[in-house]
Amino acid sequence: MRHRRHRRHSRTFRALAGTLALTAALSVTTGCKEMRVRIDDGKGAGHTAPAPPMATPTTPAAPSSRAPAPKPTHTTQKPVLAPGARSERVRELQARLRQLKYFGRNPTGYYGSVTAAAVTAFQRDQGLPRTGTVDAATLSALRVRTQRPTRDELYPPTARPVAAPDKRCLTGRAICISKKSDTLAWMVDGKVVSAMDVRFGSQYSPTREGTFGITFKSRHHVSTIYDTPMPYAMFFSGGQAIHYSADFAARGYAGASHGCVNVRDKKKIAALFQQVKPGTKVVIYK
Numbered sequence: 001m002r003h004r005r006h007r008r009h010s011r012t013f014r015a016l017a018g019t020l021a022l023t024a025a026l027s028v029t030t031g032c033k034e035m036r037v038r039i040d041d042g043k044g045a046g047h048t049a050p051a052p053p054m055a056t057p058t059t060p061a062a063p064s065s066r067a068p069a070p071k072p073t074h075t076t077q078k079p080v081l082a083p084g085a086r087s088e089r090v091r092e093l094q095a096r097l098r099q100l101k102y103f104g105r106n107p108t109g110y111y112g113s114v115t116a117a118a119v120t121a122f123q124r125d126q127g128l129p130r131t132g133t134v135d136a137a138t139l140s141a142l143r144v145r146t147q148r149p150t151r152d153e154l155y156p157p158t159a160r161p162v163a164a165p166d167k168r169c170l171t172g173r174a175i176c177i178s179k180k181s182d183t184l185a186w187m188v189d190g191k192v193v194s195a196m197d198v199r200f201g202s203q204y205s206p207t208r209e210g211t212f213g214i215t216f217k218s219r220h221h222v223s224t225i226y227d228t229p230m231p232y233a234m235f236f237s238g239g240q241a242i243h244y245s246a247d248f249a250a251r252g253y254a255g256a257s258h259g260c261v262n263v264r265d266k267k268k269i270a271a272l273f274q275q276v277k278p279g280t281k282v283v284i285y286k
Contacts, residue, residue: 077135085111095149157195201259212236
């Protein structure tokens with residue numbers, strides 16, 4: 001009797017152990033879902049245990065259509081050149097701006113108000129921030145649109161840009177003189193060989209305009225009317241001549257001649273004097 005009772009308890013214990021093992025194995029999460037299993041509560045009646053809720057990914061809320069769009073910001077670049085600078089780089093900057101008609105003077109190498117205004121105008125037309133100073137972006141845009149300046153562009157022979165030559169100067173040898181630019185250009189077959197600054201007579205003794213020819217030359221000439229030196233004189237119309245003027249060299253455009261064409265660079269007119277012959281064409285125009 002005792003042995004039968006023992007065997008019955010052993011079978012019951014083994015059955016219970018098997019049930020618990022199966023329950024543990026089936027409660028393991030598989031894949032993306034948790035299985036629902038029947039659990040024996042020890043009373044012979046089973047019930048279904050709900051699986052714990054799965055975490056669901058959350059989708060971020062879409063931005064409100066009323067939210068203001070972010071404002072674009074410009075990256076501030078460190079200036080490469082700025083007002084007050086004086087250097088060869090400034091001279092090159094001015095020469096390049098002059099190629100594009102933004103800078104109407106000859107390069108000086110000094111970054112003043114005129115240069116700043118030219119830079120601002122260029123920046124405006126290129127859609128760049130109008131700072132008046134040259135940063136990397138401005139310099140890059142300028143270099144793309146211009147050529148490397150020649151020595152004559154960097155160091156012009158005259159204080160003011162030489163005017164476009166009159167069509168009468170484009171053939172043969174001609175001394176082409178512009179009253180508009182106050183410059184003389186010595187031209188051979190349409191090419192400028194040399195150029196120099198000049199000034200003219202006052203309103204009471206104006207320099208004649210037109211086409212003339214050199215009548216005679218006088219290396220050490222002295223005016224018989226005003227008793228003043230006229231070195232390297234080349235006469236073209238009566239008593240009017242092209243010659244060196246020490247007064248022009250000293251005072252600039254503060255003075256005027258009595259009708260002659262004054263030159264202030266002695267070396268340049270000396271070289272021109274050697275090349276010009278009687279009969280050489282002289283064209284004076286506005």
